[in-house]
Amino acid sequence: MAQARPGWSRRAQYGLFFSFLALIAGLLFGLILLGLSLLAPTKFQQIRGAALDVTGPIAASLHSVTSTVEGLATGAGDYWDAASQNGDLKRERTAMLRRMVEARAIFQENQQLKAVLQLRQHELQTIAVGRIVGSSFNSPRRFAILSAGTHDGVQVGMPVRSADGLVGRIIDAGAIASRVLLVSDRANIVPARLLRGGMPVISQGRGDGAIDVRPLEVGRNPFKRGDIIITSGTGGLYPPLVPIARVVKLNDDGAIALPLADPANISFAVVEPPYEPAAAATDSTSDKGSP
């Protein structure tokens, strides 16, 4: 297609023409695929999972290299200003010890109260443990690649958390790797509440690594800088009382928060079953529009 006609050869002219037709066909094929993947995101689950199985192990094997390099850099940084850091840590430790004793007492009291009320306690179950080995690079969507798949029992829709806090939920599952929709993705809306006071709020990703939090009831802005947002367990997908984010900036109708589980730094992520499987099943049929 570079020149209008490649000389007098009929064969070359036909070749160009058919290549042009094939290109148009490819364009139409792409439009159909795109339409399908927007309207019925579950359609390509198998093939997307298979592709994940190709890229997942590459990322996992390279991951150890980069984490070693990062570890060397931060390890050297830790020696800087070590003496004053030591003093700070000692002060913090004594404060923490006092708080821990209080917490133990509260925990015991709580257990007694629960026994009195005969509340059913949810057992914490773990489906699989994996590493976050990669992420989406260049789109407004925020995905991460987890090195655990259907082979380990991971299913689409399961919540993922780390020791620091909530990471997100599974949206594609291959045999040995899966893709996680991070809490910082715009399409990930988590029912949450404020740790201080327990006011119900909604957490929604901003697509740039941060999270928007808004109170459910319109009115006074309840947030303060440093507030911790935790999951409320409403909706049945995410377990309650998992920390999500810390508020860093207030705005007109809510606040901007940073996820506590930074996907770039967490070492292990835990996949759990949906908190209320029945509720999650109805939820996944209702929001088919968003992958």
Next chain:
Amino acid sequence: MVRAALATKRRIGQGPKPLAGYLPAITVVVASLLSALPIVSTSGWYPDFGFLVLISWRLLRSDPWPAWWAAPLGLVNDLFTGFPVGFSVTLWSATMLALDLVDRRTMWRDYWIEWGLAAVLLAADEWLHWRIAALGGARVPFLAVVPALVISICVFPLSAWIVVRLDRWRLGR
């Protein structure tokens, strides 16, 4: 000497490398595979490597691959990067068509025009990403994708330079 002037500069053993015809397509697939790097980006400001290499090749030559290969290459990119399946298939085929039209219209080309063309194509890429994300339930302000666009426009010269070197290497020049 006349004889020396007539002799070609090419030495024995120099010439197109084996698989030279497939090398451009292979480099595009390798660029798509860069998304398997173990980098966790929280902002998403990395360029769309596959598309960047595709337009670098296409702006350098009109025949790096038969035009319709854009569709299967795009499918590979979609699967590796996790874009909605069909996104790159459509965009890459449309890009090949658009650049064919541009080739017919432009009388001459220089580096600035190529960079401008690349900027327009990358802007279209980012805008479509933003639009498709909005359709998929992730509506963010367009300002959020502008840094990614600026970065990929700035990275284009580097990608074009690498592609020129690869082109000379594969043809044995």
